[in-house]
Amino acid sequence: NAGVTQTPKFQVLKTGQSMTLQCAQDMNHNSMYWYRQDPGMGLRLIYYSASEGTTDKGEVPNGYNVSRLNKREFSLRLESAAPSQTSVYFCASSGRQVVTEAFFGQGTRLTVV
Amino acid sequence: GENVEQHPSTLSVQEGDSAVIKCTYSDSASNYFPWYKQELGKGPQLIIDIRSNVGEKKDQRIAVTLNKTAKHFSLHITETQPEDSAVYFCAAPNQAGTALIFGKGTTLSVSS
Numbered sequence: 001n002a003g004v005t006q007t008p009k010f011q012v013l014k015t016g017q018s019m020t021l022q023c024a025q026d027m028n029h030n031s032m033y034w035y036r037q038d039p040g041m042g043l044r045l046i047y048y049s050a051s052e053g054t055t056d057k058g059e060v061p062n063g064y065n066v067s068r069l070n071k072r073e074f075s076l077r078l079e080s081a082a083p084s085q086t087s088v089y090f091c092a093s094s095g096r097q098v099v100t101e102a103f104f105g106q107g108t109r110l111t112v113v
Numbered sequence: 114g115e116n117v118e119q120h121p122s123t124l125s126v127q128e129g130d131s132a133v134i135k136c137t138y139s140d141s142a143s144n145y146f147p148w149y150k151q152e153l154g155k156g157p158q159l160i161i162d163i164r165s166n167v168g169e170k171k172d173q174r175i176a177v178t179l180n181k182t183a184k185h186f187s188l189h190i191t192e193t194q195p196e197d198s199a200v201y202f203c204a205a206p207n208q209a210g211t212a213l214i215f216g217k218g219t220t221l222s223v224s225s
Binding site: 004031033035040041042043044045048050056058059090092097098099100101102103104105106107 | 114119122145147154155156157158159162202206207209210211212213214215216217218
């Protein structure tokens with residue numbers, strides 16, 4: 001089992017460019033999440049999807065959009081990247097809508113110059 | 114919404130000593146409290162969790178204690194080893210119970 005797979009692993013963007021971070025899980029989980037990790041700030045929730053067909057804002061949603069493409073896939077889009085979005089992005093999934101253990105991907109390191 | 118505070122931000126111990134990391138939460142309705150370990154270059158991984166109907170849970174050298182009245186929970190690592198060096202995060206559910214809100218993390222360094 002691959003678990004949670006994120007692509008790409010590394011990306012450099014210029015300010016104003018757009019890109020989509022991809023995430024897929026093979027555990028048949030209902031819930032999926034996007035977090036960003038910054039030094040001294042811990043893991044902050046951007047958006048989540050408690051079930052296929054639903055998405056909700058987390059703690060820091062501004063500047064991002066998400067799509068729950070199907071039960072396996074949950075993508076995060078930056079429409080116009082800003083240097084403040086330089087971060088490590090983690091996708092996670094959990095088996096139930098009521099939160100239990102979350103399984104994380106390996107992360108995407110994004111730099112916006 | 115839920116607010117999770119974690120202390121200390123860094124912790125250095127000698128091999129064999131114990132380490133304690135503490136977290137407080139704000140939502141008295143929260144009922145699930147996990148701890149994650151993140152090694153360099155990897156995603157966080159669950160190491161232990163506790164539900165609100167239990168005061169303490171142990172798994173070999175790690176334990177978690179919960180005080181619902183005071184709204185705080187702690188991670189205890191005994192007989193620390195160099196491989197325990199990592200960043201540790203506590204978490205609690207958001208108000209809807211559908212996502213985890215994390216503390217800011219504790220960088221634990223175990224020197225031999």
